[in-house]
Amino acid sequence: MSELxxxxxxxxxxxxxxxxxxxxxxxxxxxLRITLLDRSNHHLFxxxxxxxxxxxxxxxxxxxxxxxxxxxQRNVEVxxxxxxxxxxxxxxxxxxxxxxxxxxxxxxxxxxxxxxFGHDDWAAHAPGLKSLDDALHLRRRLLLAFERAExxxxxxxxxxxxxxxxxxxxxxxxxxxxxxxxxxxxTLKREFRRIDPASARVRLIEAGPRVLPSFPEVLSxxxxxxxxxxxxxxxxxxxxxxxxxxxxxxxEEYVPARTVVWxxxxxxxxxxxxxxxxxxxxxxxxxxxxxxxxxxxxxFVAGDLAAxxxxxxxxVPGVAPAAKQxxxxxxxxxxxxxxxxxxxxxxxxDFGNLATIGRMAAVVDLHxxxxxxxxxxxxxxxxxxFFLIGxxxxxxxxxxxxxxxxxxxxxxRIILGRDAQDPAPE
Amino acid sequence: MSELxxxxxxxxxxxxxxxxxxxxxxxxxxxLRITLLDRSNHHLFxxxxxxxxxxxxxxxxxxxxxxxxxxxQRNVEVxxxxxxxxxxxxxxxxxxxxxxxxxxxxxxxxxxxxxxFGHDDWAAHAPGLKSLDDALHLRRRLLLAFERAExxxxxxxxxxxxxxxxxxxxxxxxxxxxxxxxxxxxTLKREFRRIDPASARVRLIEAGPRVLPSFPEVLSxxxxxxxxxxxxxxxxxxxxxxxxxxxxxxxEEYVPARTVVWxxxxxxxxxxxxxxxxxxxxxxxxxxxxxxxxxxxxxFVAGDLAAxxxxxxxxVPGVAPAAKQxxxxxxxxxxxxxxxxxxxxxxxxDFGNLATIGRMAAVVDLHxxxxxxxxxxxxxxxxxxFFLIGxxxxxxxxxxxxxxxxxxxxxxRIILGRDAQDPAPE
Numbered sequence: 001m002s003e004l005x006x007x008x009x010x011x012x013x014x015x016x017x018x019x020x021x022x023x024x025x026x027x028x029x030x031x032l033r034i035t036l037l038d039r040s041n042h043h044l045f046x047x048x049x050x051x052x053x054x055x056x057x058x059x060x061x062x063x064x065x066x067x068x069x070x071x072x073q074r075n076v077e078v079x080x081x082x083x084x085x086x087x088x089x090x091x092x093x094x095x096x097x098x099x100x101x102x103x104x105x106x107x108x109x110x111x112x113x114x115x116x117f118g119h120d121d122w123a124a125h126a127p128g129l130k131s132l133d134d135a136l137h138l139r140r141r142l143l144l145a146f147e148r149a150e151x152x153x154x155x156x157x158x159x160x161x162x163x164x165x166x167x168x169x170x171x172x173x174x175x176x177x178x179x180x181x182x183x184x185x186x187t188l189k190r191e192f193r194r195i196d197p198a199s200a201r202v203r204l205i206e207a208g209p210r211v212l213p214s215f216p217e218v219l220s221x222x223x224x225x226x227x228x229x230x231x232x233x234x235x236x237x238x239x240x241x242x243x244x245x246x247x248x249x250x251x252e253e254y255v256p257a258r259t260v261v262w263x264x265x266x267x268x269x270x271x272x273x274x275x276x277x278x279x280x281x282x283x284x285x286x287x288x289x290x291x292x293x294x295x296x297x298x299x300f301v302a303g304d305l306a307a308x309x310x311x312x313x314x315x316v317p318g319v320a321p322a323a324k325q326x327x328x329x330x331x332x333x334x335x336x337x338x339x340x341x342x343x344x345x346x347x348x349x350d351f352g353n354l355a356t357i358g359r360m361a362a363v364v365d366l367h368x369x370x371x372x373x374x375x376x377x378x379x380x381x382x383x384x385x386f387f388l389i390g391x392x393x394x395x396x397x398x399x400x401x402x403x404x405x406x407x408x409x410x411x412x413r414i415i416l417g418r419d420a421q422d423p424a425p426e
Numbered sequence: 427m428s429e430l431x432x433x434x435x436x437x438x439x440x441x442x443x444x445x446x447x448x449x450x451x452x453x454x455x456x457x458l459r460i461t462l463l464d465r466s467n468h469h470l471f472x473x474x475x476x477x478x479x480x481x482x483x484x485x486x487x488x489x490x491x492x493x494x495x496x497x498x499q500r501n502v503e504v505x506x507x508x509x510x511x512x513x514x515x516x517x518x519x520x521x522x523x524x525x526x527x528x529x530x531x532x533x534x535x536x537x538x539x540x541x542x543f544g545h546d547d548w549a550a551h552a553p554g555l556k557s558l559d560d561a562l563h564l565r566r567r568l569l570l571a572f573e574r575a576e577x578x579x580x581x582x583x584x585x586x587x588x589x590x591x592x593x594x595x596x597x598x599x600x601x602x603x604x605x606x607x608x609x610x611x612x613t614l615k616r617e618f619r620r621i622d623p624a625s626a627r628v629r630l631i632e633a634g635p636r637v638l639p640s641f642p643e644v645l646s647x648x649x650x651x652x653x654x655x656x657x658x659x660x661x662x663x664x665x666x667x668x669x670x671x672x673x674x675x676x677x678e679e680y681v682p683a684r685t686v687v688w689x690x691x692x693x694x695x696x697x698x699x700x701x702x703x704x705x706x707x708x709x710x711x712x713x714x715x716x717x718x719x720x721x722x723x724x725x726f727v728a729g730d731l732a733a734x735x736x737x738x739x740x741x742v743p744g745v746a747p748a749a750k751q752x753x754x755x756x757x758x759x760x761x762x763x764x765x766x767x768x769x770x771x772x773x774x775x776d777f778g779n780l781a782t783i784g785r786m787a788a789v790v791d792l793h794x795x796x797x798x799x800x801x802x803x804x805x806x807x808x809x810x811x812f813f814l815i816g817x818x819x820x821x822x823x824x825x826x827x828x829x830x831x832x833x834x835x836x837x838x839r840i841i842l843g844r845d846a847q848d849p850a851p852e
Binding site: 040041042055058059060061063065067068071072077078079080081097132133136143144147150151188189190191192193194412413414415416 | 484503
């Protein structure tokens with residue numbers, strides 16, 4: 001195409017998560033041709049992913065098609081596909097299907113994935129939770145474990161099926177452990193004839209000294225007590241040293257367990273490596289003050305993939321509000337550049353930190369105001385309902401939620417997958 | 427176990443569909459030890475399966491865990507597993523996991539599966555719709571076809587991706603074709619930049635002379651006109667003679683099409699063969715008047731797997747009301763036998779026949795009263811809402827429905843499956 005016929009600069013956004021989608025929407029009126037590339041066809045409300053994994057919500061409740069969200073924004077084209085390599089100097093990206101996409105500006109916002117700290121063989125035995133497919137896989141594993149225990153005649157094997165371990169005491173691990181304990185103690189009550197689901201052992205394992213390490217110590221302690229009240233066994237200070245098909249090793253102790261969930265580590269998407277700049281230890285890209293890549297002012301990184309320092313030297317956390325702020329900042333920078341103006345440096349506005357633990361239990365840290373228990377839970381619910389606005393499913397989600405919390409029932413306890421009756425889901 | 431300690435006769439029910447579940451529930455107070463065996467953990471409201479395939483509802487909306495439905499019925503044990511062979515004389519059933527289950531009474535209600543009339547190689551190219559996994563697979567195929575068309579530069583290939591064929595003009599085929607035409611013409615409007623989804627060709631193919639052959643001719647004709655108004659091309663009287671990865675052959679014409687859906691034939695579950703009695707051409711079991719298997723009065727067959735004749739010689743159709751009636755009849759027969767009484771012969775009460783076509787279009791045949799268009803659609807909706815009662819999801823389902831119909835939007839347009847970005851889903 002000639003420059004005369006199509007003179008608008010091209011912006012390629014890789015990833016339709018919070019960073020990529022918020023940047024794209026903030027550029028609705030900018031003179032750009034935007035392509036939004038994602039491996040899946042939907043934007044995911046990641047903070048509720050654990051609810052899909054624990055059968056409280058169904059997959060479409062927390063996802064919306066990117067095409068649908070952006071249907072009225074005429075300067076955007078949504079493309080389903082996977083980027084495999086970035087040529088920052090040559091300004092093009094290679095796709096898995098063999099094609100390439102050129103760009104004038106690039107926003108890399110492809111997020112993070114699980115990291116097993118060099119133990120990649122653990123991945124098969126301890127699945128993580130980053131995508132809807134992960135959540136459905138985990139749901140299948142959790143529900144099938146109780147089925148296997150019920151069908152099984154050997155007491156040792158039965159115990160192994162009823163042993164659940166969640167590795168990692170951050171918000172995802174805490175949410176999963178609390179909810180799983182509720183399922184075992186309340187949701188499945190009376191449904192089995194040979195086993196007592198309440199006898200399931202749900203263990204949350206954190207190698208560091210306390211759960212929720214990003215929260216103040218007093219809230220970590222309250223979270224631990226709330227978890228224990230829900231029936232979760234909280235193990236801190238000892239690392240998991242092995243995971244295999246039969247169980248896991250914690251310090252010196254080997255525990256037979258058929259269900260281990262990985263909530264311990266995230267690593268940046270491997271795409272960052274092809275940028276050819278130094279990455280930090282988690283594989284993230286240390287960016288300039290305007291979120292551009294050193295040496296490539298037309299290439300930006302935002303969201304979990306960006307390593308950004310605050311004024312006090314601490315890292316901006318990998319949470320949804322930070323990703324949205326970065327996305328909007330990149331949009332503002334590009335708009336300024338298009339006008340030939342100077343862009344500001346990115347500044348993270350930290351509104352606080354919240355984590356839910358289970359039915360009517362949560363912790364909230366608003367930098368000064370600290371809540372736990374029921375008030376924190378109400379705050380968490382209100383915040384999430386507020387942020388779900390824009391998702392058309394919010395009413396359905398709320399109804400499912402209300403039902404799940406007040407009745408202890410969970411709407412989505414459906415085992416999917418053609419191999420549902422396999423003897424073991426490893 | 428000694429007979430003294432546990433003297434109650436054992437009933438094994440294979441299949442938790444309408445026939446098996448209704449029989450089980452009707453025996454809540456019978457002196458029996460019941461085991462309900464199913465390959466999946468849920469009962470499925472099959473009449474709405476096409477809504478999951480066409481992204482109007484999510485999988486958990488139309489399914490409920492069998493354990494949950496039966497949690498208060500203390501004489502039932504639910505078992506997740508797959509029966510592989512029946513020894514009717516020896517009174518035991520072999521399971522895929524190597525174990526066996528004994529019985530005193532057996533109800534075989536494992537339903538039907540797709541049949542490709544001897545063309546098993548078509549199965550890979552023309553998936554059918556019987557389970558939730560089938561529905562999610564089909565949803566993925568339908569949504570990905572539009573994505574492929576958008577990403578594709580070759581006009582011929584693009585046309586092939588936008589060519590949809592549904593083989594089989596029964597109720598499932600009609601529902602799928604009507605809904606798919608709506609998706610192409612309304613739901614996806616404005617969401618693509620390179621293709622016009624409304625240009626998709628949705629063809630419904632019926633080898634016989636008319637669609638909905640089980641309805642009166644006048645309703646078949648009205649259904650055809652309603653389909654055509656929705657944009658469906660209806661082809662009758664010519665059979666599909668080949669299906670491969672590139673398209674299908676209709677009579678002499680080869681049509682390049684990447685998405686062919688099979689709604690043409692069902693065959694009984696292969697488990698029936700192990701009964702050792704003669705089966706009919708569709709693999710169903712011709713049963714005695716009390717629905718027992720000839721020569722095996724303690725073995726019953728109900729639902730789609732049973733070949734039952736009405737007084738006028740016509741076959742009882744493979745629909746949900748018939749399956750429920752058979753299930754309840756088997757329950758009554760077993761109760762009578764336990765009391766040493768004689769059981770009545772099964773009589774099918776035919777309340778009518780209904781099929782939905784699309785948004786506010788349906789046909790209803792109440793044997794005397796015939797409806798079509800909007801009145802039929804309201805009748806269909808009311809009937810399905812009524813029969814969903816007992817499913818706790820009915821409010822959510824209704825909301826999703828109402829939203830889908832009035833806005834043309836579909837809540838569940840989420841492509842799941844780890845291979846979402848594969849170049850071709852064959």
